[in-house]
Amino acid sequence: MNKILRAWLFGSRPYIALHYMFPTAFGIFLGMNIFNKPIYLLKTVFLFLAIFFSYQASIILNDINDIKADEFSKRKTPLNTKELNLTEYRNWGIIFVVIALGFGLLIGYRMFLIVFLGNVLHFLYSSPPFRLKRFYPLSILLLSFGALLAAIAGYAIYESARPFMSFPLKATLFIVIPLFFGLNFRDLADYEGDRKTKIQTLFTLFGLAKGRIINAILIFLSYCLVPLILQLPWLFLATLPLGLTSLYYCLKKPFKEKPIFYIYFLLIAILTVLFNLKPALIIQ
Amino acid sequence: MKNLFDRIEREKYSILLGFLGLFSVIFIRNVLESSFEGTQTFGFSPISSRSFYMVFVHFALFYFSLFLWLLLIFYLFTKEKIEKIARVLIYGMWFIVIPPIVDILISKGSGYKLTYLKGIEQFFEIHRFFDITKDLLESSWGQRIEILLALIGGAVYIFIKTKNIFKALLVAIILYLTIFLHGALPNTIGKIPFYFGYKEISSLTIVTGNIFFIDSQNYAIIFLFLSVIPGLIILRKIAPKTFKNLFNLKNSIILIAFLLIGMIYGIYELTKYYQYLFINPLTYLVIVIAILSFQSLAQLSLIEKPLTILLLIFLGFTAITIGPIFAIILATIMLLTYFVQFKILKYALTILAGFAIFFQNQTFFCFLPFNQKSIESYGTKVQAWNLFLDRKYNQALKEYQKIFELNPDLGIKKFIGRCYLHLGEIDSGINYLKTIPKIDYEIVQSLGDAYTNKKDFAQAELVYYQAINKNIEPLEFLIKIAELKARTGHKAGLDRVLESAQKFGLPKFKYHQIIGDFHLFQQDYQNARYHYEKSLYYNPRSITARSGLATIFYYKKDYEQAENEFLKALKFEPKNDAIYNNLGAIYLVKRDYAKAKATFEKSIRLNPSQIEGYYNLGLIYEATGEIDEASRMYQKALTIHPQFSPAREALKRLGSNE
Numbered sequence: 018m019n020k021i022l023r024a025w026l027f028g029s030r031p032y033i034a035l036h037y038m039f040p041t042a043f044g045i046f047l048g049m050n051i052f053n054k055p056i057y058l059l060k061t062v063f064l065f066l067a068i069f070f071s072y073q074a075s076i077i078l079n080d081i082n083d084i085k086a087d088e089f090s091k092r093k094t095p096l097n098t099k100e101l102n103l104t105e106y107r108n109w110g111i112i113f114v115v116i117a118l119g120f121g122l123l124i125g126y127r128m129f130l131i132v133f134l135g136n137v138l139h140f141l142y143s144s145p146p147f148r149l150k151r152f153y154p155l156s157i158l159l160l161s162f163g164a165l166l167a168a169i170a171g172y173a174i175y176e177s178a179r180p181f182m183s184f185p186l187k188a189t190l191f192i193v194i195p196l197f198f199g200l201n202f203r204d205l206a207d208y209e210g211d212r213k214t215k216i217q218t219l220f221t222l223f224g225l226a227k228g229r230i231i232n233a234i235l236i237f238l239s240y241c242l243v244p245l246i247l248q249l250p251w252l253f254l255a256t257l258p259l260g261l262t263s264l265y266y267c268l269k270k271p272f273k274e275k276p277i278f279y280i281y282f283l284l285i286a287i288l289t290v291l292f293n294l295k296p297a298l299i300i301q
Numbered sequence: 302m303k304n305l306f307d308r309i310e311r312e313k314y315s316i317l318l319g320f321l322g323l324f325s326v327i328f329i330r331n332v333l334e335s336s337f338e339g340t341q342t343f344g345f346s347p348i349s350s351r352s353f354y355m356v357f358v359h360f361a362l363f364y365f366s367l368f369l370w371l372l373l374i375f376y377l378f379t380k381e382k383i384e385k386i387a388r389v390l391i392y393g394m395w396f397i398v399i400p401p402i403v404d405i406l407i408s409k410g411s412g413y414k415l416t417y418l419k420g421i422e423q424f425f426e427i428h429r430f431f432d433i434t435k436d437l438l439e440s441s442w443g444q445r446i447e448i449l450l451a452l453i454g455g456a457v458y459i460f461i462k463t464k465n466i467f468k469a470l471l472v473a474i475i476l477y478l479t480i481f482l483h484g485a486l487p488n489t490i491g492k493i494p495f496y497f498g499y500k501e502i503s504s505l506t507i508v509t510g511n512i513f514f515i516d517s518q519n520y521a522i523i524f525l526f527l528s529v530i531p532g533l534i535i536l537r538k539i540a541p542k543t544f545k546n547l548f549n550l551k552n553s554i555i556l557i558a559f560l561l562i563g564m565i566y567g568i569y570e571l572t573k574y575y576q577y578l579f580i581n582p583l584t585y586l587v588i589v590i591a592i593l594s595f596q597s598l599a600q601l602s603l604i605e606k607p608l609t610i611l612l613l614i615f616l617g618f619t620a621i622t623i624g625p626i627f628a629i630i631l632a633t634i635m636l637l638t639y640f641v642q643f644k645i646l647k648y649a650l651t652i653l654a655g656f657a658i659f660f661q662n663q664t665f666f667c668f669l670p671f672n673q674k675s676i677e678s679y680g681t682k683v684q685a686w687n688l689f690l691d692r693k694y695n696q697a698l699k700e701y702q703k704i705f706e707l708n709p710d711l712g713i714k715k716f717i718g719r720c721y722l723h724l725g726e727i728d729s730g731i732n733y734l735k736t737i738p739k740i741d742y743e744i745v746q747s748l749g750d751a752y753t754n755k756k757d758f759a760q761a762e763l764v765y766y767q768a769i770n771k772n773i774e775p776l777e778f779l780i781k782i783a784e785l786k787a788r789t790g791h792k793a794g795l796d797r798v799l800e801s802a803q804k805f806g807l808p809k810f811k812y813h814q815i816i817g818d819f820h821l822f823q824q825d826y827q828n829a830r831y832h833y834e835k836s837l838y839y840n841p842r843s844i845t846a847r848s849g850l851a852t853i854f855y856y857k858k859d860y861e862q863a864e865n866e867f868l869k870a871l872k873f874e875p876k877n878d879a880i881y882n883n884l885g886a887i888y889l890v891k892r893d894y895a896k897a898k899a900t901f902e903k904s905i906r907l908n909p910s911q912i913e914g915y916y917n918l919g920l921i922y923e924a925t926g927e928i929d930e931a932s933r934m935y936q937k938a939l940t941i942h943p944q945f946s947p948a949r950e951a952l953k954r955l956g957s958n959e
Contacts, residue, residue, distance in 0.1 A: 051804050052804065126344070126349035126352065126353070127343055127344055127349075130332070130343070130344050130352075130356065133328070134328070134329070134332055137325045137328050137329065140321060140322075140325055141322070141325050141326075141329075144318060144321075144322075145312065145313075145314035145318050145322070146312065146314050146318060146319055146322035146388065146391050146392075147322055147325075147392075175772075176772075176775065176805060177343065177772065178342060178343060178347065178772075178774050178775060178776055178777070178805070179336070179341055179342070179343055179776055179805065179806050180336075180343060181332075181336040181337075181343065182336060182337070182341050182410075182806040182808075183776070183804070183805050183806025184806075
């Protein structure tokens, strides 16, 4: 268990896990506000646990399928540091999936289906036969859909009969579009591995130098898109500086992921205050 | 293209990953289809057991079967290595996610109701599939695009592999027929009893009258059986030794003998109560599949490693398809075989597995012969369910009452209540249903409809709101409330309900249809027509909007147009008895009695428990001077619904005339 915990703390994993929790919380917020319902504490806790364990399983799946790429990129994973052997690590992955599905089922059968879908998407993304992470920009689109699914899962606590059809369009755009533009930076650290294992990313397609510039522009664009989608021009006052700071950190050498996450979390904090003050901004 | 195929063929991954990849694509199709098509109910059904079988078993097996047949066809035409073809085909299976995405866009958010083909007889209508000028009931636009792309993809693959254009075209035709057969087979199998002259169960489809309570499970049996055939042929090609081992009876003869003992015991006990067991073709398929599963189980250790995965997948599907109890017993036997080697217990469990095929979740209560009460209760329940699905509600009610005396549980109360409702005894039905403390989807539906038929709209609304508060299909029941508000002309209430429904994603066509209904009941035909036309713009297959439009024409005495609209509606829902009644009413007004009579008779054939059809037939007989027949029809209507005043008045009228 200790080995697993240590392994989990490698790299930016806690941050990425948080990144999945935000859409879930956002979905719950939408559900509460649209249907005027209180927070269902037990279901909410179960859902966060389901999403958390699903995400842990997806990391394991990714590590197993990226052993070679991670070696090239010098990315530390429990496999290439020999903390755990392949069978042990895979078994942990299976246990996490079962736990995630179990928590889903505790909320309801339809939540089980949503959690199952999340795991299916992870599988399609990382593992053969499809290993969709090889195909750019499908890979990024899939990650954005993953975040959308986490939000829909939160929303489905309140409306599970037609969660995909009734989830507000504005909220869908708000999640998918900025993330689609902004998530490329995750591939920068894996550049060497991706290049040698023929995985298409923005950086392997355009080269490291050009890719970094395009990535910086795209991440800046993603911050600019938030006020446009929300139709709130004054929000540029917050998103422009945040976007520019992200752009700076994307271009800065050596590249570090963590500042970009911190800026992203800052935006989330601003939006959390904003949506709480005026829920209609995102519901209508 | 050739390079692409080569690259895919060279990819290396295990059989298990290939299977999981295929299953993932199928799962995504199921999620998209259930969310975007038809009633847009996530998971296909609000009832989780039904949804589970649809998502994880029935549709999964449908596509697996299709996959295996296509694999076999490609192999026969190319003689390429089966593993290589399978790798290409797994990518090709992504075509199946096309229909829900295309349909939701084309239908402007309404989705299409995807139906199975009526049966093999539709073979003579297959040319209609390619006539793109016409909307096709049996197939949505997305499905047509999906199938066309699959045919083109298949032909291109064969052409690249063989360089023979004729083979490519032939494969396209064979692929089309394979897909057609997969769509038509369930209903074709369902009709087999009819072809053998069992008239009394002529309405038997695969959904009705069999040993399972979940309709999807029946489809799953068919597709499981269908996948076994190419599966075995492929196995023989790729691993002849394994194939030979699989059918080596030495290991399995005792096991299968015990399984048969269990089955015979189950059949012996069940046929005392359930007379349709051997008439149903599914019974035979289940028996064959169960034997095959035990044969596979016995040979599992003899088969080389990568193929054991395939066999385990087959065993998993067989067990779940046949039933959860069968699955648990099979898994226990497997554990006993490989870890404990406790033979006597293994054989005893095998007998139990055979018995479980027929007694499902009541296996452990019914297995011991001295527990005749449980056996009788279960057998009668299966028989009653069969009668209920066959719309023989009087007989079903008697059977359910018998069971209730034996074992007064709440589940039976639900069926007794529903039988009463179908028989038109609304008060008795309501009394039974409302005493059930825990409401579920079916109870809400039945009670709501009953109160609506009684015109007690306030109570109907109350029931629907109870469901909404418990998060049981909130949109569906908000729509029902809105429709009631439209009928009663309560505009402010209607607006409020529609506003709530919109939060749950009320489709635009439904919104306009309900507003159209409101105006129709207010006799504001101009506005009603505007909204019905708007509803049809968003969903040209909306039967309710189409019927509403037809009703406007009827009230305006434009009978030609009204008839046209009802006929159009019937194209999309050919089994809607209410539309036949409305159509018959037009013929009646036009004094075309022969046509009207035929139409009402058709309506009654489709739903024998209705009152309107009998009453309308009575009117025709009265008009044509056949007083005895007219009186008989009014009586029939009153048998179903004793409080039906038009029939009472008609009988009085006939009496006074005499």
